[in-house]
Amino acid sequence: xxxxxxxxxxxxxxxxxxxxxxxxxxxxxxxxxxxxxxxxxxxxxxxxxxxxxxxxxxxxxxxxxxxxxxxxxxxxxxxxxxxxxxxxxxxxxxxxxxxxxxxxxxxxxxxxxxxxxxxxxxxxxxxxxxxxxxxxxxxxxxxxxxxxxxxxxxxxxxxxxxxxxxxxxxxxxxxxxxxxxxxxxxxxxxxxxxxxxxxxxxxxxxxxxxxxxxxxxxxxxxxxxxxxxxxxxxxxxxxxxxxxxxxxxxxxxxxxxxxxxxxxxxxxxxxxxxxxxxxxxxxxxxxxxxxxxxxxxxxxxxxxxxxxxxxxxxxxxxxxxxxxxxxxxxxxxxxxxxxxxxxxxxxxxxxxxxxxxxxxxxxxxxxxxxxxxxxxxxxxxxxxxxxxxxxxxxxxxxxxxxxxxxxxxxxxxxxxxxxxxxxxxxxxxxxxxxxxxxxxxxxxxxxxxxxxxxxxxxxxxxxxxxxxxxxxxxxxxxxxxxxxxxxxxxxxxxx
Amino acid sequence: xxxxxxxxxxxxxxxxxxxxxxxxxxxxxxxxxxxxxxxxxxxxxxxxxxxxxxxxxxxxxxxxxxxxxxxxxxxxxxxxxxxxxxxxxxxxxxxxxxxxxxxxxxxxxxxxxxxxxxx
Amino acid sequence: xxxxxxxxxxxxxxxxxxxxxxxxxxxxxxxxxxxxxxxxxxxxxxxxxxxxxxxxxxxxxxxxxxxxxxxxxxxxxxxxxxxxxxxxxxxxxxxxxxxxxxxxxxxxxxxxxxxxxxxxxxxxxxxxxxxxxxxxxxxxxxxxx
Numbered sequence: 001x002x003x004x005x006x007x008x009x010x011x012x013x014x015x016x017x018x019x020x021x022x023x024x025x026x027x028x029x030x031x032x033x034x035x036x037x038x039x040x041x042x043x044x045x046x047x048x049x050x051x052x053x054x055x056x057x058x059x060x061x062x063x064x065x066x067x068x069x070x071x072x073x074x075x076x077x078x079x080x081x082x083x084x085x086x087x088x089x090x091x092x093x094x095x096x097x098x099x100x101x102x103x104x105x106x107x108x109x110x111x112x113x114x115x116x117x118x119x120x121x122x123x124x125x126x127x128x129x130x131x132x133x134x135x136x137x138x139x140x141x142x143x144x145x146x147x148x149x150x151x152x153x154x155x156x157x158x159x160x161x162x163x164x165x166x167x168x169x170x171x172x173x174x175x176x177x178x179x180x181x182x183x184x185x186x187x188x189x190x191x192x193x194x195x196x197x198x199x200x201x202x203x204x205x206x207x208x209x210x211x212x213x214x215x216x217x218x219x220x221x222x223x224x225x226x227x228x229x230x231x232x233x234x235x236x237x238x239x240x241x242x243x244x245x246x247x248x249x250x251x252x253x254x255x256x257x258x259x260x261x262x263x264x265x266x267x268x269x270x271x272x273x274x275x276x277x278x279x280x281x282x283x284x285x286x287x288x289x290x291x292x293x294x295x296x297x298x299x300x301x302x303x304x305x306x307x308x309x310x311x312x313x314x315x316x317x318x319x320x321x322x323x324x325x326x327x328x329x330x331x332x333x334x335x336x337x338x339x340x341x342x343x344x345x346x347x348x349x350x351x352x353x354x355x356x357x358x359x360x361x362x363x364x365x366x367x368x369x370x371x372x373x374x375x376x377x378x379x380x381x382x383x384x385x386x387x388x389x390x391x392x393x394x395x396x397x398x399x400x401x402x403x404x405x406x407x408x409x410x411x412x413x414x415x416x417x418x419x420x421x422x423x424x425x426x427x428x429x430x431x432x433x434x435x436x437x438x439x440x441x442x443x444x445x446x447x448x449x450x451x452x453x454x455x456x457x458x459x460x461x462x463x464x465x466x467x468x469x470x471x472x473x474x475x476x477x478x479x480x481x482x483x484x485x486x487x488x489x490x491x492x493x494x495x
Numbered sequence: 496x497x498x499x500x501x502x503x504x505x506x507x508x509x510x511x512x513x514x515x516x517x518x519x520x521x522x523x524x525x526x527x528x529x530x531x532x533x534x535x536x537x538x539x540x541x542x543x544x545x546x547x548x549x550x551x552x553x554x555x556x557x558x559x560x561x562x563x564x565x566x567x568x569x570x571x572x573x574x575x576x577x578x579x580x581x582x583x584x585x586x587x588x589x590x591x592x593x594x595x596x597x598x599x600x601x602x603x604x605x606x607x608x609x610x611x612x613x614x
Numbered sequence: 615x616x617x618x619x620x621x622x623x624x625x626x627x628x629x630x631x632x633x634x635x636x637x638x639x640x641x642x643x644x645x646x647x648x649x650x651x652x653x654x655x656x657x658x659x660x661x662x663x664x665x666x667x668x669x670x671x672x673x674x675x676x677x678x679x680x681x682x683x684x685x686x687x688x689x690x691x692x693x694x695x696x697x698x699x700x701x702x703x704x705x706x707x708x709x710x711x712x713x714x715x716x717x718x719x720x721x722x723x724x725x726x727x728x729x730x731x732x733x734x735x736x737x738x739x740x741x742x743x744x745x746x747x748x749x750x751x752x753x754x755x756x757x758x759x
Contacts, residue, residue, distance in 0.1 A: 009697075009707035017694045020687035064700075065709040135571050142578045149585055158596035159612070162605055165589045169518060172531055172582050179538055179575060186568075187545045555646060577651060577736075584743045591750060 004048070008061040008074040008130055011045045011084065012140075014038055015123035019116045028111035032099045035115045039088065039095040039122060046088040046126075050081040054481065060132070068132075069196045075132030079336065079485035083129040083259045086343045090251035091122045094244060097351055097460040101244040104358050106154055114154055118248065121147040125256045134182045134268075135192045137260065138175065141224070145171050148253060151245040152237045163236035170223060170233040177220030184213035185268070197268045198492060205272035214269050218280065221264065225257035227321060228291030231314045238310035243354035243363075246306060250313055251347035255339050258320055262336075262489060266324070270493035275327075284325035289419050291318030296426035300433070305356075305363040308430055309349055312389065315423065316342045322420065323404050326411045327493055332486035334403035337478050341388070341396035341471065348385035348464035352378050355453035355461065360446070365434065370443025372435075374450040377458045379438050384465040386431035388472065391424045395472040403479070503544040510537035522602040524593065528586045535579045542568040542575070625667040632660035640733050644722060650729035654736025662744050670748045679745075682738040689735025696727045 003010075018038040022031035053059060058077040062068060076084070098118070102111050124144025131137050149171070153164035186192055188209050189200040204210050219230070226234040234254075238246045269275055295315030302308035320342065323335025353363050355378040360367050372379045388395035401420060408417035452458065471478050510533055517530025546568035554566035594600050597608055640653030665673035696710070703712040710724020711717035 006701055006707065009701070013694055013697065013707060017691060017698075020690040024683055024687035026683075062706055063708050065706045065711065135574075139574055139578070142582070146578075146581055146585060149589070153589055153592070158593075159609055161589055161593045161596055162609065165524060165586065165593060168582065168586050168589065169527055169531060172586075173515070173518065173534070176535055176538055180541065183538065183542050183545065183568075553647070573651060580740075587747065591747065 004052070006061075007045050007049050007052075008059060008076055009063065011042060011049070011088075012074075012123055012127045012130060014045075015042060015119045015126065019119040019123065022112055022116040022119060026112045028102070028108065028115070029099075031112045031115035032095075032102070035098065035119055036092075036095045038119060039091040042122065042126065043085075043088040043092040046081070046084040049076055050078075050085050050481070053078055053081040054484070069191050069193045072136050073132040073193055073195075074130050075195065076130060077485070077488060078481055079259065079262065079489065080129050082336065082340065082481050082485055083256060084126060086255060086340050087122070087125045087129060087252045090248065090343055090347050091118075093347065093460045093464060094118075094248040094251070094351070097247070097354065097457045098244050100454050100456050101354050101358060102242070105156055105242045105244070110154060114151070114242070114245075117147040117150045117154075118245075120144075121151060121248070121253075125252050128256050129259055132194050133192050134185070134194055134197060134264065135179075137264075138179050138182065141175055141178065141260070144253065144256070145175060145224075148249060151249065152241040154245065155240045155242050157240045159236065160240035160242075163233075163240045167233045167237045174220045174223030174230075177216045177223070179220075181213045181216035181220060184209050184216065188213075194263065194268055198271055201268060202271045202273070202494075205274050210272070211274060211278070214265070214272075214274055214278065214280075217264055217269075218261075221257060221261045225254050225261060226314055226317055228287045228294060228314060228318060231291070231295075231317075234314060235307050235310040238313070239304050239307040243306070243350065243357045246310075247347050247350035247354055250310070250350050251343040254313065254317055255343050258317065258324075258335075258339060262324065262332075266327075266332075266489055267492060270489070273494040275493070281325045281327050284321055285413075285416065288318045288321035288325055289416060289423075291315060291321070292420070292423040293426065296423055296430065299430045300426065303364050303366070305353055305365060305368075305434065306350070308365075309346070309353070312427070312430065313342075313346060315427075316346065316389075318423075319400065319404060319420070322416065323407060326407050326413075327490065328407060328411055329483065329486045329490045330403065330410055331407035332489055333479065333482040334400060334407045336485050337403060337475070337482040338400035340478055340482075341400045341468075344396060344464055344467050344471070345385040345388040348461055348468060349382060349389070351457065351461040351464065352382035352385065355457045358453055358457065359450045365437055367446070368434065368437050369441040370438070370447050371450060372439035374443065374447055375452050378453050378461065381458070381461045381465045382438075383431075383435060385468060386434065388468045390427045390431055393472075394469060396468050396475070397472070399472055399475040399479075503540060507537045507541045507544070510534075510540065524590045524600040524602065525587070527602075528583060528590065531586065532579065532583055535575070535582075539572045539575060539579075542572045621667050625663055629660050629664055632663065633657060636660065640729065641726075643729055644725065650732025650734075651736050653729075654733040654738075655740055657733070657737045658740035658744070661741050665744065665748065670745060674745060674749070677741060677745075679742075682742050682745075685734045685738035686742070689731045689733070689738065692731030692734065693728050696724055696731070700724065 015038050018034050022034055025031060053076055058075060061074040063072040102114050106114055121144050124140045124147060127140030128137055131140060149164050149168045152167055153161055185197060188204040188207060189197055191197055191200060201210060223230045238250060275281060292315045295311050295318060299308045299311035302311060320335045320338050323331045323338060357363050359375060388397035391397040391401040404420055405417045514530045514534025514537060518527050521527055521530060546565040548562060548564050551562040551564040552560055554563040590600055597605055599605060636653045636657035639648040639656060640650060643649035661673055661677055697708040700709040700712055701707050705712035711720045713724050714720030
């Protein structure tokens with residue numbers, strides 16, 4: 001029983017302590033073993049927490065035993081637990097596939113660094129999801145961001161360095177905006193506890209200080225989640241990072257940032273009435289809709305597939321934000337469930353691309369001619385995840401879009417529902433062009449020599465694809481969690 | 496001794512804008528890092544300013560003192576400074592690696608060389 | 615720099631006091647301003663001064679990379695380990711009160727160890743950042759990585 005009480009702390013502490021061990025040992029294989037062990041135990045803990053929260057309501061854990069508004073509180077409700085499961089699951093799957101891909105893409109003397117940074121990043125992302133303290137969130141945000149910059153900079157291509165540098169500059173500005181916002185809110189309320197802030201902010205909502213705080217927070221978190229006009233750091237970072245880093249980051253980093261948006265902007269400022277007054281939902285809907293189209297349209301023209309699907313991520317963040325912008329329980333639930341669904345399919349896609357890169361040494365579209373017959377397992381997995389990205393029935397993508405459109409219709413924004421459908425057509429284009437090249441083009445001499453990727457990469461990809469289909473067939477479980485989380489969030493939003 | 500009460504906040508605004516401008520307008524990567532630092536430091540000043548209480552002393556328990564400044568913002572900023580140091584170190588490390596890989600740290604020259612390699 | 619007697623002598627005079635002051639800041643952190651981060655930075659400053667006057671390779675010999683790595687990792691582990699110790703002793707994570715016989719004694723012990731961990735890590739990190747930058751020839755030019 002004791003262990004169960006400490007789950008919220010252990011979830012963060014275990015990867016935090018494992019990272020320096022990997023760092024000191026400097027043995028890549030041992031570091032991989034530790035990462036695998038830690039990420040799977042994190043997954044077990046996260047699933048345990050989700051079960052506890054769904055049964056018994058929110059869990060609160062006081063760090064150091066200091067009482068809540070003064071000390072740092074770890075607070076887990078349905079939304080936190082759901083995000084924890086997403087991050088831990090993606091981490092666990094990626095850790096499985098990591099060994100062979102890291103051996104292929106990262107020089108021997110830097111491999112241990114990858115695992116140390118992977119664990120630190122995992123720790124930061126889990127910490128962001130679990131903490132109930134606004135400043136503590138910033139610390140975890142920076143832990144995850146700093147390790148992410150290294151994960152990107154480890155790429156073989158020298159452009160990885162400039163991509164990491166740009167990401168560092170933009171990411172730091174985003175994080176600093178977040179601190180400014182939190183500082184201004186603290187100035188007016190004298191508290192950093194998110195639940196406490198949500199109670200106290202409505203009383204001071206009329207001050208310009210709090211309004212400025214909201215503006216800083218929206219922009220700061222907007223940068224971190226790569227919402228449409230603030231997404232410029234993302235494509236290069238994803239394209240030139242080592243493939244396995246991309247697979248991990250694409251499934252987790254922006255998702256956790258969206259969670260922060262939900263928790264901070266909706267959770268803390270929901271009761272102030274400022275959101276409606278400042279037209280945040282309208283603004284969000286517009287940038288979400290533009291993001292869907294621009295992201296998908298740009299994705300079509302990219303020769304580099306990692307870049308292409310990075311742009312697709314920008315579009316997918318648009319879908320999530322569209323659901324959020326409706327501010328209704330259905331809309332929020334659709335957004336939250338798409339967090340999970342998108343994490344599954346995008347990680348599957350990037351893992352498939354990892355496998356392709358291992359065999360062909362390139363993920364440019366022209367290098368993939370005829371590869372569908374040479375690497376059938378990988379490419380069929382890619383196809384399944386791609387169909388889900390389009391939103392074909394029997395996949396999770398369909399579930400997300402179904403609920404998104406339902407929420408849009410419920411809110412009376414018919415044109416937006418049509419736009420969501422239309423933008424899916426763009427996804428058809430950028431997925432189809434890969435299918436066409438992979439199966440219907442003649443194999444070149446280079447691709448004739450290609451063989452199927454090792455099972456350690458293919459199996460994790462297929463596990464994700466199985467999840468894509470499984471949760472597409474039966475979405476009751478994920479939707480139940482998303483609805484609980486959404487109804488809790490929407491209760492706090494002033495009409 | 497009466498200084499205009501909001502002078503610190505004005506300093507914060509000036510530093511913040513100067514930092515952001517440097518990040519955006521300078522092509523040299525080291526200057527960008529410096530701008531980023533100035534930008535972060537403006538936030539440190541903001542937090543420290545809000546922790547000050549008129550007539551309060553340093554928050555160390557002592558006889559005969561009733562009013563202390565709020566120590567919490569100081570602690571928060573100590574954390575933020577550590578984060579800033581880490582960011583700067585990592586940023587400079589990347590600059591060194593970029594210099595080694597490209598032979599330049601000017602943004603426009605980097606863009607040229609990347610354009611040669613194709614998107 | 616080796617030929618400059620003024621620098622050499624004054625550095626040799628200063629460095630012990632810099633290190634001593636760092637230790638003071640570290641251990642006095644319980645009662646006054648100070649703590650692990652400040653102490654670690656000052657301690658590292660002593661080594662950096664040594665490296666500036668006597669050369670990076672001599673300083674590296676005094677503080678080899680392996681020991682810095684252990685200090686870095688060990689510092690984090692000490693910090694996190696104290697938190698886990700609080701957990702094992704029946705409190706929450708990072709609850710120092712349960713570490714000693716009295717809550718106050720426990721808090722003293724806990725903060726002391728945590729700050730020691732912070733100091734170790736910061737010292738090693740700052741020194742490493744300096745050595746890595748100072749020990750690198752950045753003029754190798756294109757394709758040199």
